[in-house]
Amino acid sequence: MLKKNVLLVLGAGGHGKSVAEAALLSGKWKKVVFADDSWPQKTDIAGFPIVTNINSIPDILSDISAAIPAVGNNQLRQKWFQLLENLSIPIAKVVHPSAIISPNAEIGDGVxxxxGCVVGFDVKVGDGAIINMAASIDHDTHIGVFAHLSVGVKVVGNKKIDPLSFLPAGSVVTHSM
Structure with missing residues (x-):
């Protein structure tokens, strides 16, 4: 049986730490633990326990309730997402409590x-996407699966961002990509 309110974050780097903090601040998760290939040599990151490596995730299934891949590399994030799906682990979405999300927006799994993000009316964010700090996405925009919008990216309304796209910090998107 899955443990209640325990989130497994895959990847103990900078983005992983930020995701862990946002997860706790959201109030949805009581505990956050990490899977990272630095384990067992490294057992802690920023006060959070690293409890396994990526290949040994099946050994801790009864200790978690959901997981999220949290690495900036789009292809690796997609690979880890597929691993979680293959293991039938529920894939979480993590939204920082200061983000403003339209009730009409559709947010995929693993997002x-x-x-400080703003996600507007009828925006669709595909599975595994990262919408990083202070990014904003205006109405009717579609963010493709495993895309990464870096810090401060602005996307005007009615645009399409392709799957696996990477938009660098501060980008302003006025045409579909």
């Missing part, structure tokens, strides 16, 4: 929406 992270960080502090």
């Amino acid at each position: 992270t929406i960080m502090a």
Whole structure:
């Protein structure tokens, strides 16, 4: 049986730490633990326990309730997402409590929406996408699966961002990509 309110974050790097913090601040998760290939040599990141490596996730299934891949590399995030699906682990979405999300927006599984983001009316964010700090997405825009919008990205209304796209910090998107 899955443990209640325990989130497994895959990847103990900078983005992983930010996702862990957002998860706790959201109030949805009571505990956050990490899977990272630095384990067992490394057992802690920023006060959070690293409890396994990526290949050994099946050994801890009874200790978690959901998981989220949290690495900036789009292809690796997609690979880890598929691993979680293959293991039938529920895939979480993490939304920082300071983000503003339209009730009409559709947010896929494995999505992270960080502090200060705005997601507008009828926006669709595909599975595994990262919407990083202070990014904003205006109405009727579609963000493709496993895309990464870096810090401060602005996307005007009615645009399409392709799957696996990477938009660098501060980008302003006025045409579909």
